[in-house]
Amino acid sequence: MSTCLVPRLAVVGVGLIGGSLALALKAAGAVGEVVGIGRGRANLDKALELGVIDRATQDLAEGVRDADLVFLATPVLSLTEVAATAAAHMKLGAILTDGGSVKGSVAAAIEPLLPVGIHFVPGHPIAGTEKSGAEAAFATLYHGRRCILTPTAHTDIGALDLVRRVWEIAGSSVVLMDVExxxxxxxxxxxxxxxxxxxxxxxxxxxxxxxxxxxxxxxxxxxxxxxxxxxxxxxxxxxxxxxxxxxxxxxxxxxxxxxxxxxxxxxxxxxxxxxxxxxxxxxxxxxxx
Amino acid sequence: MSTCLVPRLAVVGVGLIGGSLALALKAAGAVGEVVGIGRGRANLDKALELGVIDRATQDLAEGVRDADLVFLATPVLSLTEVAATAAAHMKLGAILTDGGSVKGSVAAAIEPLLPVGIHFVPGHPIAGTEKSGAEAAFATLYHGRRCILTPTAHTDIGALDLVRRVWEIAGSSVVLMDVExxxxxxxxxxxxxxxxxxxxxxxxxxxxxxxxxxxxxxxxxxxxxxxxxxxxxxxxxxxxxxxxxxxxxxxxxxxxxxxxxxxxxxxxxxxxxxxxxxxxxxxxxxxxx
Ligand SMILES: NC(=O)c1ccc[n+]([C@@H]2O[C@H](COP(=O)([O-])OP(=O)(O)OC[C@H]3O[C@@H](n4cnc5c(N)ncnc54)[C@H](OP(=O)(O)O)[C@@H]3O)[C@@H](O)[C@H]2O)c1
Ligand SMILES: NC(=O)c1ccc[n+]([C@@H]2O[C@H](COP(=O)([O-])OP(=O)(O)OC[C@H]3O[C@@H](n4cnc5c(N)ncnc54)[C@H](OP(=O)(O)O)[C@@H]3O)[C@@H](O)[C@H]2O)c1
Missing domain, CATH: 1.10.3660.10 (6-phosphogluconate dehydrogenase C-terminal like domain)
Structure with missing residues (x-):
């Protein structure tokens, strides 16, 4: 890649799923800076040490502020609250996406919370292992896997296209599907x-x-x-x-x-x-x- | 091995389980000749070609005649009939053992059929894959696995000891256990x-x-x-x-x-x-x- 698709990526939840996307995009030269956001310091320090992220913060509002793309990779029930705070602090035109394993309830809960100018694309990479945390992340997790994106009537086409390219660069083939x-x-x-x-x-x-x-x-x-x-x-x-x-x-x-x-x-x-x-x-x- | 533990081994059912025991004992130099016995010619020819067995026959009576040890490795329901025919043609003092996945019904059905001087040791290697046939067999299947032997009140101690050594040479640790x-x-x-x-x-x-x-x-x-x-x-x-x-x-x-x-x-x-x-x-x- 000579152009950088995502100048600044924020990953909320630097575990297996979030960390692996960061590593894959770094390996492809598709991101500038990666900011990692989490609750615990230990996992963030591990992520820094392993080069999964370039900068770490436990302050969600601050972590997402300058991001072009925010990837939410925390457990499904936490996604709504995390999305609400993130969306309230993201810059205009930035894109929010997630990797949660369930999509219907997530999309229904998050969409009404979005400020004008913040685009949300619900997604789910069909890849994983039984391991957790930044240490479990690896750059090739998504190679040869599918990633399902579930756009709704409200999804912005440009945002969908960018998220699709992100997953393709990570090695996945993208499938669009109805949430249900x-x-x-x-x-x-x-x-x-x-x-x-x-x-x-x-x-x-x-x-x-x-x-x-x-x-x-x-x-x-x-x-x-x-x-x-x-x-x-x-x-x-x-x-x-x-x-x-x-x-x-x-x-x-x-x-x-x-x-x-x-x-x-x-x-x-x-x-x-x-x-x-x-x-x-x-x-x-x-x-x- | 300088001494040969089993001068002649007969394997009835040269599939994953029977074939792998033959290969393991050959690799250890613990057998002289291995005779393979089966119903179909194709599988026996494959077994000969792969060096799993040295000689093949579809005639059970003839195949077991000179064997010192006969290993039954056919599906559980066929074991009783196969054992009856085999035991009737084995030489005096020879040992019959099996690798069937169920032991209670097998031991109960086979023991009453045994002629005097033919010793039976019920066994079950805790190893396997989902593959079948001679092609699936490999010499290290039993390495580091357990093999359960389930002697009954009728089991000859000398025969039990030989079968135990056979499985140990194949790489397994032997556990004795009640059939039930x-x-x-x-x-x-x-x-x-x-x-x-x-x-x-x-x-x-x-x-x-x-x-x-x-x-x-x-x-x-x-x-x-x-x-x-x-x-x-x-x-x-x-x-x-x-x-x-x-x-x-x-x-x-x-x-x-x-x-x-x-x-x-x-x-x-x-x-x-x-x-x-x-x-x-x-x-x-x-x-x-
Ligand atoms: N594992 C899979 O096979 C798989 C596959 C596809 C999709 N997913 C989805 O991907 C998401 C992440 O899964 P994962 O396997 O990557 O889990 P993980 O390895 O445990 O990572 C989750 C990360 O999120 C942080 N976190 C947990 N609860 C949080 C909260 N309430 N608020 C903020 N951060 C929180 C954790 O760090 P802290 O505890 O330090 O905050 C942790 O690093 C889940 O929604 C899951 O359903 C998983
Ligand atoms: N697979 C496992 O994971 C596993 C593990 C432990 C124990 N076991 C036990 O080991 C035994 C053999 O299993 P396997 O996995 O080795 O099966 P397999 O690969 O299918 O081998 C069985 C062999 O027996 C022959 N055979 C089938 N029915 C027969 C019959 N009625 N009379 C004579 N020969 C017959 C077959 O060849 P022909 O059709 O040409 O006769 C075949 O080569 C079974 O009792 C099983 O319960 C299996």
């Missing part, structure tokens, strides 16, 4: 699997028929399968609270399949069991072809 | 997670509210989480049929945790959700320390 559709699809492919993994680990880990910890016997399969149950509890509490209806729909769907399978196990239905497993294997294999 | 305990622990840490993964993939993969295949949006988390849903349907049908009671107990346990979580989501119970996720994260993180 985003929340339902994510409930299915991401939020439900996390609920399932958390339940499974609690069910197995608290099984106390034997004295030893039976998880000690688990092999690679169990460890891979339950990796997502190590994800940050605050992040997932917020997702469960803010995408409730779509998540409940998917949880009920999954319960019905599980109950069907349980009945087949109970009744020793050899053919039905085979078909159930075979269908699942075909669906799974189709996505990793 | 084995089946309950495996129901928890392996069989339940597979049922959960199969149900989840079916629930999500058949969700058709939108025209496109929503699995296309899934990122790394979903793929890792559902990898075990690619496992062989025959193998898992057999496990579900033969470890029914222990599996049902765990499925009901998991259902109860999932139902609790669903109620917390429905009622917007922020603190309970946080605690549920936090407890799970602690349990999960404790096993990968």
């Amino acid at each position: 559709k985003h929340d339902r699809i994510l409930a299915a492919i991401s939020h439900l699997p996390h609920m399932v993994a958390y339940s499974l680990v609690n069910a197995v880990g608290s099984y106390d028929r034997y004295e030893e910890n039976i998880l000690e016997y688990s092999a690679g399969g169990f460890r891979d399968f339950t990796r997502i149950a190590s994800s940050d509890p605050t992040m997932w509490r917020d997702i469960a609270l803010t995408n409730r209806d779509a998540l409940l729909e998917m949880m009920e769907r999954c319960e019905a399949f599980f109950a069907e399978l349980k009945e087949d196990v109970r009744n020793g239905e050899a053919d039905k069991l085979y078909e159930f497993f075979q269908r699942s294997k075909e669906l799974r294999d189709a996505i990793v072809k | 305990k084995h089946d309950r622990i495996l129901a928890a840490i392996s069989h339940l997670p597979h049922m959960v993964a199969y149900s989840l993939v079916n629930a999500v993969g058949s969700y058709d509210r939108y025209e496109e295949n929503i699995l296309e949006y899934s990122a790394g988390g979903f793929r890792d989480f559902t990898r075990i849903a690619s496992s062989d349907p025959t193998m898992w049908r057999d496990i579900a049929l033969t470890n029914r009671d222990a599996l049902l107990e765990m499925m009901e346990r998991c259902e109860a945790f999932f139902a609790e979580l669903k109620e917390d989501v429905r009622n917007g119970e922020a603190d309970k959700l946080y605690e549920f996720f936090q407890r799970s994260k602690e349990l999960r993180d404790a096993i990968v320390k």
Whole structure:
């Protein structure tokens, strides 16, 4: 890049998601200065030390003041309050965007708060790990991933275009999607699997028929399968609270399949069991072809 | 190894489990000749080509005749019939062992069939991948894994000792365990997670509210989480049929945790959700320390 797309970027919440976007844009030469904003000093110092950000502040109003683009990457429930304060102190024409995992409630809460001249683009990179904090951030997190942007009737076209370019520079392919559709699809492919993994680990880990910890016997399969149950509890509490209806729909769907399978196990239905497993294997294999 | 522990090994079912034991013992110089026995010619030819076995036959009786050790590595439901034929043709003093994922029903079915002078040691290596067939086998599959042997009141001590040494040479640490305990622990840490993964993939993969295949949006988390849903349907049908009671107990346990979580989501119970996720994260993180 010879031109600098974002002269000053402010990242609110310099964790895995915020930190990785900063690193990706720095690696591409697409940002001038990166200001990191957070509540705790320890994480900000770590981010400075690792070169994720160039300047740090715990004062949100001051941190966003001169930014051309403000990226909010704090847990979903905190986004509204953070957006309200940020938007009140941003310069005219600046763009606000976010990476929150739920979009409907976020867009609905933030849009009415925006002063005239501040543009908001709701977004969600489909990338992540179970790690948290500035230390978890890395420049290639978004490479080859999708980033979903969910513009609403109020979204400014120029702002949308800039945010799209930002994610493309970070290595992602950008998909535009209706907020409601985003929340339902994510409930299915991401939020439900996390609920399932958390339940499974609690069910197995608290099984106390034997004295030893039976998880000690688990092999690679169990460890891979339950990796997502190590994800940050605050992040997932917020997702469960803010995408409730779509998540409940998917949880009920999954319960019905599980109950069907349980009945087949109970009744020793050899053919039905085979078909159930075979269908699942075909669906799974189709996505990793 | 300067002495050869097993002059002639017969492997019935030269797939992931049988083939990997053959390769591990060959790599350690612990076997003389390895005879592979299977139903289909294609898999046996592949096994010969890859050097997994030295000789192949589709005739079980002939294949086991001169073997010192016969390892059964076919799906659980086939083990009884295969064991009956094998035991009837093995030489006096030879040892029969298996790698089936369920032990109670297998040991109970096989022991009454054994001619005098044929020793049976039920076993189960806690290692695996979601791949099948001779091509999936590799010499280090058992490195650093546990292998559970479940001797019964009828198990010969000398035979148990030899089978233990075989698995140790293959790289595993051997644990002796009661059959019933084995089946309950495996129901928890392996069989339940597979049922959960199969149900989840079916629930999500058949969700058709939108025209496109929503699995296309899934990122790394979903793929890792559902990898075990690619496992062989025959193998898992057999496990579900033969470890029914222990599996049902765990499925009901998991259902109860999932139902609790669903109620917390429905009622917007922020603190309970946080605690549920936090407890799970602690349990999960404790096993990968
Ligand atoms: N992890 C994923 O896989 C993933 C994927 C896509 C989207 N997301 C979304 O991205 C956002 C961030 O997730 P993450 O994984 O990057 O989390 P993270 O690594 O924990 O980072 C969040 C950062 O926000 C700060 N923070 C937390 N609460 C705050 C608050 N109330 N006000 C201001 N700052 C706060 C934290 O630092 P201080 O505690 O020092 O303030 C922390 O550094 C969430 O909305 C999440 O839903 C996550
Ligand atoms: N995969 C795992 O993670 C894992 C872990 C521990 C234990 N186990 C247990 O190990 C055993 C083998 O599993 P695997 O993963 O190695 O399966 P696999 O890769 O599919 O191998 C099984 C082999 O057995 C042969 N076979 C299948 N049905 C047969 C029958 N009725 N009679 C004779 N041969 C038959 C098959 O070849 P042909 O079709 O050509 O006969 C195949 O090569 C199972 O009992 C399983 O429960 C598996």
